[in-house]
Amino acid sequence: MDLVLETLAKIGFMFALIMGMVVVLIWMERKGAAFIQDRTGPNRAAIGGVRLAGLVHPIADVFKLLFKEDVEPENRHKALYNLAPWLVMTVALSTYAVIPFGDYIMVGGKKIGLLAADLEVGLLFVLAVASLGTYGVVMAGWASNNKFTFLGGIRATAQMISYEINMGLALMGLVLVFSSLRITDIAAGQGDLIFGFLPKWGVIVQPIGFLLFLTSVYAETNRNPFDLPEGESEIVAGYHLEYSSMKFALFFMAEYAHMVIGAALIATFYFGGYQVPWLPRPALEAHAGLLLTIKLVGVLVFSLLIALLFARRVVREKGKFGDARDREPGLGVGFWGLLAVAAAVGLVMKPWGIGPEGASLFASLIQVGMFVAKVVFFAWLFIWVRWTLPRFRYDQLMRIGWKVMLPIGLANLVVTALVMAIV
Amino acid sequence: MRFEGLPLGATDKKRSFRDKIYFWEILRGLGVTVRHLVHNILHTDDMPTMQYPEEKRVYGPRFRGRHRLMQREDGSPRCVACQMCSTVCPADCITIEGAEHPDPAIEKFPESFDIDLLRCVFCGLCEEACPCDAIRMDTGIYEIAADSREKFVVDKDFLLNDNSRGTR
Numbered sequence: 067m068d069l070v071l072e073t074l075a076k077i078g079f080m081f082a083l084i085m086g087m088v089v090v091l092i093w094m095e096r097k098g099a100a101f102i103q104d105r106t107g108p109n110r111a112a113i114g115g116v117r118l119a120g121l122v123h124p125i126a127d128v129f130k131l132l133f134k135e136d137v138e139p140e141n142r143h144k145a146l147y148n149l150a151p152w153l154v155m156t157v158a159l160s161t162y163a164v165i166p167f168g169d170y171i172m173v174g175g176k177k178i179g180l181l182a183a184d185l186e187v188g189l190l191f192v193l194a195v196a197s198l199g200t201y202g203v204v205m206a207g208w209a210s211n212n213k214f215t216f217l218g219g220i221r222a223t224a225q226m227i228s229y230e231i232n233m234g235l236a237l238m239g240l241v242l243v244f245s246s247l248r249i250t251d252i253a254a255g256q257g258d259l260i261f262g263f264l265p266k267w268g269v270i271v272q273p274i275g276f277l278l279f280l281t282s283v284y285a286e287t288n289r290n291p292f293d294l295p296e297g298e299s300e301i302v303a304g305y306h307l308e309y310s311s312m313k314f315a316l317f318f319m320a321e322y323a324h325m326v327i328g329a330a331l332i333a334t335f336y337f338g339g340y341q342v343p344w345l346p347r348p349a350l351e352a353h354a355g356l357l358l359t360i361k362l363v364g365v366l367v368f369s370l371l372i373a374l375l376f377a378r379r380v381v382r383e384k385g386k387f388g389d390a391r392d393r394e395p396g397l398g399v400g401f402w403g404l405l406a407v408a409a410a411v412g413l414v415m416k417p418w419g420i421g422p423e424g425a426s427l428f429a430s431l432i433q434v435g436m437f438v439a440k441v442v443f444f445a446w447l448f449i450w451v452r453w454t455l456p457r458f459r460y461d462q463l464m465r466i467g468w469k470v471m472l473p474i475g476l477a478n479l480v481v482t483a484l485v486m487a488i489v
Numbered sequence: 490m491r492f493e494g495l496p497l498g499a500t501d502k503k504r505s506f507r508d509k510i511y512f513w514e515i516l517r518g519l520g521v522t523v524r525h526l527v528h529n530i531l532h533t534d535d536m537p538t539m540q541y542p543e544e545k546r547v548y549g550p551r552f553r554g555r556h557r558l559m560q561r562e563d564g565s566p567r568c569v570a571c572q573m574c575s576t577v578c579p580a581d582c583i584t585i586e587g588a589e590h591p592d593p594a595i596e597k598f599p600e601s602f603d604i605d606l607l608r609c610v611f612c613g614l615c616e617e618a619c620p621c622d623a624i625r626m627d628t629g630i631y632e633i634a635a636d637s638r639e640k641f642v643v644d645k646d647f648l649l650n651d652n653s654r655g656t657r
Contacts, residue, residue, distance in 0.1 A: 101529040102522045106538045277512065387543070454522045455515065 076182045080162045083438065087445065088322040092124045095322075095449050102453045115390025116397055128315065136311035139210055146209035151309065151316035154202030158323035161195045164188040165330050166253050168340045168434040169347055172426045180340075180434065181250065188249035189241065192331065193234055196286060199324065200226040203288075203295060203305045206317070210308035218304030221460070222295040225285055228467035229292075233282035235475035239275040239482040240268050240335055253339035257346045265343045268336035274478045276336045278471055283332060285467070287324040290452035294460060329444035330437075337440050340433040347429055354425030355418035357432070366409040373402035548629060553613045555630040555655055556604055558648040559623050566649055567623035570597040574615035574624055582608035583615060602645040606633050606656060628652050 093108075097120050100107025108120035116122070138147065168180030185191050200222050207219020241247060244255040258266040269276045285292040296304030306317040333339060342350065350357070376398035385392060420428065458466070507513050529536065539546060548554075559567045570587030588600040615624050633655035635641055640657050647657055 098526065101526045104525060104529060104537065106533070106536050106540075450519060450522065451515075454518045 072178055073182055076180065077163075080165075080167065080182060081159070083167070084159065084162060084323055084326050087326045087441070088319050089121075089124045090442075091322045091325060091445055091449070092127070093121050094446060095452075096120065096123065098446070098449050099453045102450075112391060112394075115393040117391065117394060131312055131315040134311040136313065138310075139212065139308045141211045142308070143209040143211070146205045147308075148313075150202045150206035150209060151313045151320070152202075153205065154199055154320040155316045155323065157195060157199045157202060158320045158327065161192055161327045162330070164191050164249055165327075165334055166250050166339060167330075167437045168430055169254070171430040172423070179250065180430070184248065184250055187247050189237060189247045189252070192249070193230070193237070196327070197226060197230050199286075199320075202320075206309065207295075207305040210305075212308050214301040214303075215305050215307045217301045218295045218297075218307070221297075221301075222288065222305060225288075225292065225294060225463065225467075228464060229282045229285035229471075232278055232467065232471045232475050233286060235472070235479055236272075236275040236279035236282060237335065238479050239272050242479075242482050242486050243268075243271050249334060253334055253341065256338040257341045259344070265338060265341070267338045267341075267343075272336070272478070272482070274474065275482075276332075278475050278478065279336065280332060281466075281471065283328040284448070284451070285463075287328045287448070288321065289325065289328075289448050291455040291458050292463060293452075293457060294463060297457060325445050325448050326441060328448065329441045332444045333437065333440035337444075339440075340437040342432060342436050347433070350429035350432060351422070351425045354428045355420045358420055358428055359413070359418050362409045362412045366406055366413065369402045369405040369409065373399050373406060376402060548631070550627070552629060552631075553611045553616075553626040554628045555606065555633060555643075556609075556615070556624055556626050556648060557628050557652050558602065558645065559625060560649060564649075566599060566602070566645065567621050568599045568602060568619075569595065569621055569623070570599040570602075571620060573618040573620060577614045577618040579612060579614065580608045580610045582606070599645060602648065603642050604648065605642050607638065607641045630655050 097107040099105075108123040109117060111117065111120075111122040111126040113122055113125075163182040164185050166179070166181035166184075170177050170179050172178075203222040204219040207215040207217070207222070210216075240252065244252045246252060246255070252268075256265065256267050260266045260270070264270055284290075288295050294304075296306065298304070301307075306314055309317060345353075376395050379395035380399060383392070383395060561567055568585075569590075570585050572585055572587070575581075575583035575585050582605040584601070584603045584605075585599050586601045587597040590596060590598045611626070613626055616626050630652070633641070635656040643657060
């Protein structure tokens with residue numbers, strides 16, 4: 067019974083993390099794209115005058131899509147057409163089961179590993195489940211009974227086959243280095259140091275493998291520069307052309323969920339997962355008091371700065387809009403001021419004298435926070451790359467996959483094997 | 490800000506090894522975009538975007554907006570229903586029904602003068618063709634919106650008197 071509750075709690079955490087990230091990523095995508103292209107981006111939707119710099123827009127989008135008419139093409143394959151968006155979304159979510167988002171947490175003297183399923187073949191599970199997502203795309207493309215969606219589905223398959231191989235080859239090098247297929251082992255192994263000062267992260271022991279994996283993950287998630295399955299200049303919107311309303315929303319959210327997986331995989335395999343560089347778990351617990359104090363001071367200074375920025379807006383933008391939006395700077399001052407007060411209260415409570423139990427909890431939370439921070443960064447990298455690079459042409463995509471990345475991946479694997487055999 | 494790009498006409502043969510492995514150039518590209526991003530985050534007020542309903546673009550005096558009909562001193566239309574504008578109109582959007590004017594000095598007047606703004610292409614030929622300077626497009630109104638097609642057909646009274654709105 068305990069096990070069920072634990073697992074449900076972990077699944078719940080991961081689900082909340084992904085869904086929260088999806089909303090934030092949609093915002094990051096729109097706002098980031100806008101700023102990169104010298105535009106302002108979404109800034110209209112508001113709740114009681116608070117616009118949160120456009121963060122209300124994803125919520126408004128969801129309501130819009132919920133109430134939209136669900137238009138379906140007449141000659142669709144009914145079952146597959148309805149199944150496809152669910153398949154894409156389910157598969158996107160299920161990969162997270164094997165990704166550790168923290169080391170462990172002590173609850174009532176019991177050690178709980180922070181991942182839903184610690185499979186011995188976790189890495190194979192990731193590869194297997196990640197490739198299932200393409201079935202949804204192909205199904206959607208075929209069941210819509212439309213040339214463009216069909217082409218999108220075909221492109222997705224071809225791209226998938228080409229890049230899945232490179233992804234596997236890149237990961238094989240990593241498996242050789244950490245000699246385990248269990249993802250917790252790989253994540254734990256990256257807490258060590260090599261030569262006494264370099265963290266033994268995947269990116270440092272497998273730099274070429276990292277670049278191959280990064281590129282393959284971009285191709286797997288169908289993101290720019292590899293988003294040929296939805297190349298709107300050639301095949302309208304690709305595989306999800308014939309979908310509307312919430313079914314379209316599922317495809318849309320699945321794309322972002324895939325991005326979060328991609329980011330989580332990169333972080334776990336090549337950037338130490340939940341590991342804080344140079345601060346392994348024992349060190350974190352030993353210095354918990356000091357670290358907590360530094361953290362609280364940091365939060366205090368940061369939130370005071372933001373509150374000051376809002377205060378400047380209160381003075382400068384008095385009655386700028388003449389409606390509820392004028393309340394926004396004041397509420398900003400209130401929120402960040404409250405956060406600063408909370409940090410100050412925390413400091414008054416002498417955080418440097420934190421007990422061993424508190425230290426353990428603090429270390430767990432710091433590691434989870436580290437993981438989330440890495441995921442957010444790599445998700446941002448997806449967006450950043452999308453608004454920087456143009457889309458590859460189809461022949462270029464295939465050439466890079468088969469003629470460039472495959473040989474490099476094989477060479478990388480051989481060299482890694484040799485080095486591992488000698489050392 | 491000015492950024493350098495690849496020289497025009499760069500071909501595969503001229504590409505150096507650094508260009509061929511992509512990653513260096515990708516990093517440079519990421520640098521360009523992040524510079525724009527940071528610049529725009531720090532200078533949100535300098536954004537060239539116009540916040541439309543609050544801020545509106547001011548057009549020059551020659552801008553052709555929605556039409557209006559000119560009035561005589563007594564408030565009746567200057568139009569003499571000569572059909573020049575409706576003849577020259579390439580979109581065929583002006584419909585005039587003429588009638589005899591009570592004043593013998595004036596030959597005719599328009600009993601009805603309808604413009605279908607959905608058909609109008611805002612070319613300004615009606616202005617040019619009018620012998621009496623009765624139709625002008627100098628209102629500067631460009632916000633022509635309505636919730637039914639019928640409302641886009643504006644009549645004589647509206648064109649004569651209401652120059653604050655785009656449609657009825």
